[in-house]
Amino acid sequence: MTLLVAELTMPTADAGRARRKGTPQDRVWTIGNQQILQRPLLALLVTTRCPGDVILRVYDAARSLRDAGIPVIGGFHTPMEKECLDLLLRGTQPVVICPARSLQGMRVPSAWRPAILAGRLLLVSPFVERHRRNTAELAGLRNRFVGEIAKEIFVAHAPPGSKTEASCRELLVQGRRIHTFDLPGNAGLVALGARSIAPDAVAASLLDCLQRKPLPACAQSGRRSR
Numbered sequence: 001m002t003l004l005v006a007e008l009t010m011p012t013a014d015a016g017r018a019r020r021k022g023t024p025q026d027r028v029w030t031i032g033n034q035q036i037l038q039r040p041l042l043a044l045l046v047t048t049r050c051p052g053d054v055i056l057r058v059y060d061a062a063r064s065l066r067d068a069g070i071p072v073i074g075g076f077h078t079p080m081e082k083e084c085l086d087l088l089l090r091g092t093q094p095v096v097i098c099p100a101r102s103l104q105g106m107r108v109p110s111a112w113r114p115a116i117l118a119g120r121l122l123l124v125s126p127f128v129e130r131h132r133r134n135t136a137e138l139a140g141l142r143n144r145f146v147g148e149i150a151k152e153i154f155v156a157h158a159p160p161g162s163k164t165e166a167s168c169r170e171l172l173v174q175g176r177r178i179h180t181f182d183l184p185g186n187a188g189l190v191a192l193g194a195r196s197i198a199p200d201a202v203a204a205s206l207l208d209c210l211q212r213k214p215l216p217a218c219a220q221s222g223r224r225s226r
Contacts, residue, residue, distance in 0.1 A: 032122035043150035064203035066091035
C-alpha cells in the first residue's frame with residue numbers, strides 16, 4: 001500500500017517559533033494521522049553518548065512511557081532512540097517521528113506501516129523536497145523543531161559541551177520545560193535549568209505535567225519531582 005505525503009500548515013504560534021529557529025517555513029509534510037499533533041506531546045531526546053547508568057534507565061523509562069499511554073515525539077535517530085522507538089511501537093499510544101530530511105522519496109520501514117495504518121504513528125518533517133539526506137545541520141534544526149511543538153521535553157543526558165547541551169540551553173532560554181533523570185551525571189543540565197525526575201517516577205511525573213493547565217510546579221526549573 002502506498003503511503004501519501006500530505007502538507008499541513010502550522011498554527012500561527014508554532015509557525016512563528018519555527019521561523020525564528022531556522023526551520024524552512026511555516027508548513028510541514030506528514031505521513032499518517034495529523035490529528036496526533038493536537039495531543040500534548042512529550043519530546044524524547046537520547047544522545048549517542050550516554051553513561052551506563054543512564055542507558056539502563058532509558059529502557060525502563062521508555063517502557064513506562066509506553067505503558068502510561070504518553071504520546072511521544074522525537075527524531076528516533078540515535079541507537080538508543082531507535083531502541084526506544086521499538087519499545088514504544090509495541091504499545092498503543094501515539095508516536096510522532098521527525099526525520100532530519102524531507103519525507104518526499106523516503107522509504108518508510110515496513111515495521112512502521114501497521115502503526116501508521118492504525119492511526120497511531122505520524123511522520124512529520126519541516127524540510128522541503130531537496131533535503132533528501134540526513135545531515136548534522138538538519139538534525140540540529142529537527143531537534144529544535146521537536147522541542148518547539150512538544151509540550152514537555154525529556155532529555156536523558158546532555159554531555160557537557162555537546163550539541164545536545166547547546167540545544168537544551170537554547171530551549172531553556174526560550175522558556176521551554178526540560179526534564180532529565182535525577183542522576184549525578186546530569187548535574188550540569190539541572191544547573192542550566194532542567195527539572196530532575198527520580199528515575200522510577202518518570203512516567204508519572206511527566207504525565208502529570210502534560211495534563212496540567214497551567215503547570216505551576218512543572219515550571220520551576222531544577223526542581224525534583226516527588
